[in-house]
Amino acid sequence: MKEVLKSEQNASAVKHLELAPEAERPYLDSDELILNMGPQHPSTHGVLRVILKLDGEKVMGTECVIGYLHRGVEKIAEHRTYAMFNPYVDRMDYVAAVSNGLGYCESVEKLLNIEAPPRAQYIRVILTELNRMASHMLWLGTHALDIGAITPLFYTFRDREEILKIFEKYCGARLTTHAFRIGGCLYETYDGFEDEVRKFAKFVAPKLDEYETLLTTNRIWVERTKGVGILSGDDCKALGVTGPVLRASGVKWDLRKAQPYSSYQDFDFEIPVGTNGDTYDRYLVRIAEMRQSLRIIGQAVDKLPEGPVMAKVPKVLKPPVGEVYHSIEAPKGELGYFIVSDGSTQPYRVRVRPPSFVNLQALDKMVRGALVADVVAVIGTLDIVLGEVDR
Amino acid sequence: MPQWLQSTVDYVTKPNSMTPGWYADPIAGMIWALVYILIIFGGVSLVVMAMNWLERKALAHIQVRLGPMRVGPHGLLQPIADAIKLFIKEDIIPDGADKVVFWLAPVAVVMTAFTVYIVVPFGPQHAVTDMNIGLLFMLGVGSLSVLGIIMAGWASNSHYPLMGSLRSSAQMVSYEIAMGMAVVSAVLMTSFAGGGIYGTGGASATGGTLSMIGIVQAQAQQGTWFVFKFFPLGLLAFFIFAVAMVAETNRAPFDLPEAESELVAGFHTEYSGLRWSLFMLGEYAAMVAVSSIAVTLWLGGWMRPFQSLHGPNVEIPHYWSGGAIDLAAALVPAAIFFLLAFFTFIGVVRMPKHPIFRVQTAGLAAFGLALGAIGLVLLAPPVRDRVQDIFWFVLKVAVFMYLYIWYRGTFPRYRFDQLMHLGWKFMIPMGIAVLILTGALGVMAQ
Amino acid sequence: MTVNKFLRTIFLVDLLQGLALTFRYQAPKEIYTEQYPLQRPNVAERYRGAPRLNVNPDTNETLCIACDLCALACPEHLIVVTSERNEKTRRKELTTFTYDLSRCMFCGLCEDACPTDALELTQDFELAAYTREGAIWDRQTLEQGPQPTVYKK
Numbered sequence: 001m002k003e004v005l006k007s008e009q010n011a012s013a014v015k016h017l018e019l020a021p022e023a024e025r026p027y028l029d030s031d032e033l034i035l036n037m038g039p040q041h042p043s044t045h046g047v048l049r050v051i052l053k054l055d056g057e058k059v060m061g062t063e064c065v066i067g068y069l070h071r072g073v074e075k076i077a078e079h080r081t082y083a084m085f086n087p088y089v090d091r092m093d094y095v096a097a098v099s100n101g102l103g104y105c106e107s108v109e110k111l112l113n114i115e116a117p118p119r120a121q122y123i124r125v126i127l128t129e130l131n132r133m134a135s136h137m138l139w140l141g142t143h144a145l146d147i148g149a150i151t152p153l154f155y156t157f158r159d160r161e162e163i164l165k166i167f168e169k170y171c172g173a174r175l176t177t178h179a180f181r182i183g184g185c186l187y188e189t190y191d192g193f194e195d196e197v198r199k200f201a202k203f204v205a206p207k208l209d210e211y212e213t214l215l216t217t218n219r220i221w222v223e224r225t226k227g228v229g230i231l232s233g234d235d236c237k238a239l240g241v242t243g244p245v246l247r248a249s250g251v252k253w254d255l256r257k258a259q260p261y262s263s264y265q266d267f268d269f270e271i272p273v274g275t276n277g278d279t280y281d282r283y284l285v286r287i288a289e290m291r292q293s294l295r296i297i298g299q300a301v302d303k304l305p306e307g308p309v310m311a312k313v314p315k316v317l318k319p320p321v322g323e324v325y326h327s328i329e330a331p332k333g334e335l336g337y338f339i340v341s342d343g344s345t346q347p348y349r350v351r352v353r354p355p356s357f358v359n360l361q362a363l364d365k366m367v368r369g370a371l372v373a374d375v376v377a378v379i380g381t382l383d384i385v386l387g388e389v390d391r
Numbered sequence: 392m393p394q395w396l397q398s399t400v401d402y403v404t405k406p407n408s409m410t411p412g413w414y415a416d417p418i419a420g421m422i423w424a425l426v427y428i429l430i431i432f433g434g435v436s437l438v439v440m441a442m443n444w445l446e447r448k449a450l451a452h453i454q455v456r457l458g459p460m461r462v463g464p465h466g467l468l469q470p471i472a473d474a475i476k477l478f479i480k481e482d483i484i485p486d487g488a489d490k491v492v493f494w495l496a497p498v499a500v501v502m503t504a505f506t507v508y509i510v511v512p513f514g515p516q517h518a519v520t521d522m523n524i525g526l527l528f529m530l531g532v533g534s535l536s537v538l539g540i541i542m543a544g545w546a547s548n549s550h551y552p553l554m555g556s557l558r559s560s561a562q563m564v565s566y567e568i569a570m571g572m573a574v575v576s577a578v579l580m581t582s583f584a585g586g587g588i589y590g591t592g593g594a595s596a597t598g599g600t601l602s603m604i605g606i607v608q609a610q611a612q613q614g615t616w617f618v619f620k621f622f623p624l625g626l627l628a629f630f631i632f633a634v635a636m637v638a639e640t641n642r643a644p645f646d647l648p649e650a651e652s653e654l655v656a657g658f659h660t661e662y663s664g665l666r667w668s669l670f671m672l673g674e675y676a677a678m679v680a681v682s683s684i685a686v687t688l689w690l691g692g693w694m695r696p697f698q699s700l701h702g703p704n705v706e707i708p709h710y711w712s713g714g715a716i717d718l719a720a721a722l723v724p725a726a727i728f729f730l731l732a733f734f735t736f737i738g739v740v741r742m743p744k745h746p747i748f749r750v751q752t753a754g755l756a757a758f759g760l761a762l763g764a765i766g767l768v769l770l771a772p773p774v775r776d777r778v779q780d781i782f783w784f785v786l787k788v789a790v791f792m793y794l795y796i797w798y799r800g801t802f803p804r805y806r807f808d809q810l811m812h813l814g815w816k817f818m819i820p821m822g823i824a825v826l827i828l829t830g831a832l833g834v835m836a837q
Numbered sequence: 838m839t840v841n842k843f844l845r846t847i848f849l850v851d852l853l854q855g856l857a858l859t860f861r862y863q864a865p866k867e868i869y870t871e872q873y874p875l876q877r878p879n880v881a882e883r884y885r886g887a888p889r890l891n892v893n894p895d896t897n898e899t900l901c902i903a904c905d906l907c908a909l910a911c912p913e914h915l916i917v918v919t920s921e922r923n924e925k926t927r928r929k930e931l932t933t934f935t936y937d938l939s940r941c942m943f944c945g946l947c948e949d950a951c952p953t954d955a956l957e958l959t960q961d962f963e964l965a966a967y968t969r970e971g972a973i974w975d976r977q978t979l980e981q982g983p984q985p986t987v988y989k990k
Contacts, residue, residue, distance in 0.1 A: 033550075035550075057807070057808075080912055083910075083946070084910070084911075084912040084946065085912070086944075086946075087912060087942050087944030087946065088912065144803065147803045147804070148643065148644065148646075148647075148802070148803040148804030148805075149801070149802065149803035149804075150450075150454070150799070150800065151453055151454050151800050151801065151859060151862075153454075154454035154455050154456060154869075155454075155455065155862075158455055158869045161869070165881075168880070168881040168883075168884060169881040169882075169883065170883070171883065172881065172883040172884050172885035172945060172958070173884070173885050173943065176942070176943075176944075178944050178945060186949065187883065190882075190883070210858060213854050213855060213858050214801070214855045214858055214859075215803075217851040217854070218802070218803065218851050218852065218855055219846070219851055219852065220644055220802050220803045220804070220805055220852075221803050223805070223806075223809050224803055224804075224805070224806055224809070371806060371807070371808065373647065373806045373807065374806070449863070452862070452863040452865075452867075452868070453859045453860075453862055453863055454862075455862055455867050455868055455869045455870075456868065456869065456870045457868055457870045457872075460872070743872075743875055745875060797856060797859065797860070798856075800859050801852075801855045801856050801858075801859045802852070802855065
């Protein structure tokens with residue numbers, strides 16, 4: 001089996017996956033197997049390579065090799081103006097493009113010290129929460145597919161279609177939305193926006209119940225996900241893991257409540273928190289988050305204020321010299337933008353703190369001692385998008 | 392001539408205990424057996440193709456999509472297209488593979504899967520042969536397919552298939568034990584003399600049998616399908632067998648060895664083209680075979696539901712006795728074909744009116760007419776009477792096939808250790824308990 | 838375990854609920870597939886699809902004033918606008934307009950930047966070309982739109 005380690009690159013990547021000392025080896029003294037869940041794999045959500053050190057069926061250690069989707073987004077940022085860079089951020093976490101756009105626009109607005117008008121903020125909230133639902137739906141479908149339930153994928157994608165139709169009607173694209181501009185939203189809502197959003201909310205609430213019927217109480221699902229990939233709250237905080245993974249481990253931390261942005265303080269919603277920090281809890285937390293998103297959307301559509309949708313922003317953006325770090329609660333965790341400006345029209349440095357990249361660090365801790373089938377479940381439950389991990 | 396040669400010739404040419412009772416003369420018997428074998432071979436292959444289509448369509452509808460629609464109307468010719476594609480694919484053999492074993496593995500799987508059909512009873516006289524150990528033969532030969540799977544994984548010279556084949560064989564062997572427990576309790580029920588659901592007349596000296604036809608006849612004699620005998624016990628045994636047979640054939644929710652998201656495709660990863668299609672053929676044939684065991688043992692084989700409600704004449708087959716209920720039941724096959732023809736014509740009406748679809752619409756209409764014609768043929772009394780047994784048996788097996796597809800579309804899959812835990816720590820103890828209780832209840836004299 | 842939970846476990850209630858749900862979904866009215874070439878999707882009005890250079894419908898003159906704002910706004914720098922100065926009207930007139938669709942992100946910044954509504958991203962999404970050069974559109978293709986071959990079958 002060692003022929004997997006043919007190239008030097010492989011060898012150097014696994015050199016610190018040392019063999020356990022004699023005393024700790026299982027008495028059968030079976031050879032420890034290095035298994036390569038290679039970049040092309042049906043269930044590593046993108047091009048992620050995970051090198052597993054197995055002892056029979058148990059995982060002794062993992063090593064993630066990333067970079068297969070690196071496109072140099074942060075370098076591109078240094079050669080584009082602030083407004084020009086906006087379409088590029090959608091392509092990082094391509095599943096939740098609206099959140100990426102929101103984070104970037106808010107960071108630049110913080111740098112410029114302007115605030116989007118209230119109507120624009122409400123529209124941003126509506127679209128971001130819709131995007132949160134879309135991202136969680138995609139996560140649910142693919143996670144269930146990895147665990148073997150092949151139908152929830154189609155149900156969640158069908159419901160996600162409705163969200164994407166709303167996006168298409170609003171900003172013109174379904175996936176890489178480029179919905180917001182620096183200073184607000186470019187587009188006014190289209191005729192019938194509120195009605196469609198309300199209709200969607202009514203349509204999707206029973207669908208969430210259907211997903212739960214198929215999965216939440218299903219004994220096979222519970223057995224596959226309970227107790228798998230346990231991550232304690234302290235480990236989460238030590239590794240910097242955020243988002244639903246953190247909340248499922250018992251830590252009640254959500255940036256929408258802790259550091260409210262974009263008028264989230266006006267809305268009444270709860271933060272679902274789990275207890276055990278296993279895969280089942282993460283599943284429950286994300287389903288609950290979807291329901292809370294529906295609540296926020298309902299309130300925002302009812303209370304949508306009148307007014308302009310774009311603040312007074314100069315045509316040529318030249319922020320003052322300085323740096324800013326602003327983070328939002330993306331569907332996958334804390335998405336942060338660190339922008340350094342040197343006074344010119346192009347940023348000096350844009351550093352993106354992707355939630356998936358930081359969450360992926362927890363993979364090793366979560367799968368030690370688990371079986372190979374669990375590795376797939378844990379990668380799924382971390383909800384990583386390689387576009388974000390590699391940028 | 393020498394004695395051994397004489398006895399061999401005698402065995403072949405003179406009637407003996409192995410000759411099926413209803414063949415008048417051994418040579419004719421062998422020729423008829425050959426004819427039946429060819430019919431079954433063609434029939435099973437046809438069933439496998441139909442299963443392929445049904446699986447894709449039913450799974451697609453469960454997943455709110457359409458499935459194949461292009462090749463033939465509503466994808467009806469898709470299995471033919473798939474078969475042609477697989478035949479003309481390049482035959483790739485991995486570099487370090489053991490060529491003989493690599494070639495032999497799919498052959499072993501398909502052979503064992505098809506051999507079990509010689510004892511499957513489609514009717515009291517409709518089987519290739521009626522061995523008095525028919526059930527044991529089916530279970531035994533069916534177990535040989537594990538050998539084929541291990542050979543496939545070993546000969547592929549790659550660690551994914553090896554792991555997959557070892558897991559698959561471990562799973563199949565463990566669930567065979569549970570299957571065996573359930574089967575033994577059903578066989579035990581054949582030896583009871585009491586009739587009715589809770590009849591405990593004690594064991595009869597001549598009742599018990601392993602012959603497949605004999606088991607169904609025992610159910611007829613006791614007046615109840617074994618799934619209802621001693622009410623929860625028969626059902627429990629049936630349930631154990633139903634779960635174990637899904638695990639035995641490596642289907643969801645027990646299909647981890649074939650799961651795409653983990654081991655790419657398990658033991659048949661390195662097989663392509665015709666060889667892979669042989670594995671699929673073997674898998675579907677095994678599904679139909681274990682379903683027919685389940686139908687024979689618990690669901691009354693070829694008996695129609697409510698067989699005890701019959702006309703004045705009590706001899707078997709009831710439909711010849713002419714009672715009203717029997718006549719109504721005898722018309723069910725024709726009714727089902729008319730129903731299918733009706734759905735086909737609804738499909739014809741809903742076809743898009745674009746000129747591209749003219750050929751497809753015509754083809755679908757022709758298919759509907761063919762189904763209707765078969766229904767009409769089935770109305771004629773001579774055909775109607777002869778086809779009853781086969782029809783009910785095939786209908787019950789078809790329900791099982793649909794259940795397989797339904798499970799696949801609904802359930803996540805078990806992890807391997809959970810699967811083994813279920814098999815060893817839950818199914819087998821339950822099977823033993825059911826067996827003991829069945830035996831205890833059965834020998835209690837009234 | 839409470840009695841209720843025990844009964845639900847042995848009678849497989851959770852599994853049966855899942856089976857009932859998937860059974861219900863097999864009704865033909867639940868099918869969500871659109872059979873593409875015959876059923877075309879309803880594309881929204883604001884959809885950012887193929888670019889088009891609009892012309893004045895009355896005079897058939899291009900609305901583009903060759904201000905080059907779209908080329909400056911494009912993040913990928915894929916628009917090339919050339920113009921020449923018309924001595925009589927002392928304005929710039931558009932000569933060539935090249936748009937490289939193979940690198941376009943369809944972000945819409947060029948459409949936002951255009952002051953005269955000349956450049957517009959339409960609802961056309963069927964943009965395949967056989968060659969790389971076929972994806973670079975000149976002024977004529979931009980004004981007329983792509984003319985795909987309509988197949989009979």
